[in-house]
Amino acid sequence: MKIKHIGIASAAALILMMASSAAWARDIPTTGLTIDDVAAWLQSKGYQAQVETASDGTRHLMSLTGGVKFGVYLFDCKGDTCGSMQFSAGFTTHGKFDISRMNEWNRKKRWGRAYYDSVNDPWVEMDVDLTPGSSYELLDDELATWDTALAAFVTMYDLK
Numbered sequence: 321m322k323i324k325h326i327g328i329a330s331a332a333a334l335i336l337m338m339a340s341s342a343a344w345a346r347d348i349p350t351t352g353l354t355i356d357d358v359a360a361w362l363q364s365k366g367y368q369a370q371v372e373t374a375s376d377g378t379r380h381l382m383s384l385t386g387g388v389k390f391g392v393y394l395f396d397c398k399g400d401t402c403g404s405m406q407f408s409a410g411f412t413t414h415g416k417f418d419i420s421r422m423n424e425w426n427r428k429k430r431w432g433r434a435y436y437d438s439v440n441d442p443w444v445e446m447d448v449d450l451t452p453g454s455s456y457e458l459l460d461d462e463l464a465t466w467d468t469a470l471a472a473f474v475t476m477y478d479l480k
Contacts (some may be wrong), residue, residue, distance in 0.1 A: 432469035
């Protein structure tokens with residue numbers, strides 16, 4: 321009889337744990353997010369989210385972390401809903417960036433891909449998949465990873 325009560329109590333505890341963890345997870349729609357969804361999410365985390373339109377009509381977001389501007393670009397879009405996004409930050413150095421040091425970042429750092437552009441200005445980017453089956457909690461973690469990577473990039477190369 322005692323074993324039966326322990327089994328019932330264990331099953332009830334397991335159901336409660338599963339129900340409470342499911343309540344915490346907030347899924348991203350399986351089709352992805354719109355630029356307005358991403359802007360609202362960034363703002364809910366205390367970030368700026370300025371929508372900008374490029375000359376070709378594509379829209380992206382501009383934001384700020386630790387005093388450093390960065391862009392958020394959406395990819396894999398079907399209509400207004402997109403399946404991935406990219407955080408991106410570039411720095412104008414007027415030819416003063418030592419491009420020979422760029423591989424140091426890519427060799428030593430796991431998060432954030434670094435490169436220099438056609439005028440030798442440094443850039444760091446990080447891609448984020450939104451589909452299928454992501455959550456806002458994972459997206460929050462990705463943003464924290466971006467913040468850390470961007471701060472490390474700025475520090476490593478003395479940028480701002």
